Amino acid sequence: MSFVLKFTPEAEETYDSLVAQLKHTWGARYVVRFEIKVLKSLKMIADSPYLYPVIEDNTNIRRCVLHKNCSLLYKIYDDIRFGRLFLG
Numbered sequence: 001m002s003f004v005l006k007f008t009p010e011a012e013e014t015y016d017s018l019v020a021q022l023k024h025t026w027g028a029r030y031v032v033r034f035e036i037k038v039l040k041s042l043k044m045i046a047d048s049p050y051l052y053p054v055i056e057d058n059t060n061i062r063r064c065v066l067h068k069n070c071s072l073l074y075k076i077y078d079d080i081r082f083g084r085l086f087l088g
Helices: 009-026 028-047
Strands: 005-007 054-056 061-067 070-076 080-087
Touching: 005 009, 005 028, 009 028, 028 061, 028 070
Parallel strands: 005 080, 054 061
Antiparallel strands: 061 070, 070 080
C-alpha cells in the first residue's frame, strides 16, 4: 500500500525556490536530473515510508538525503507530509 504524499505550502515554496536556484546556476538539464531524483525518492517514501531515519526521536521527522547539501524532511501521519526541502 502506498501512502498519500502531501506538501505544506512551505515545502512547495522551498522546492520552487531551489529549482529556480539550480536552473540559474547549473541550467535546465541539471534541473531535469534533480527532478527525476526527487520523483524516485518520493516514490520510495510513498512505498516504504520508514526507509529513511528519524533525525530526532521526539519529533519523528525523517530525512531523505537527495544530495550532500539537500534533504527532504517529512513526517508520517495517516499520510506523509513534507514540511520543507532542506538545504545545508
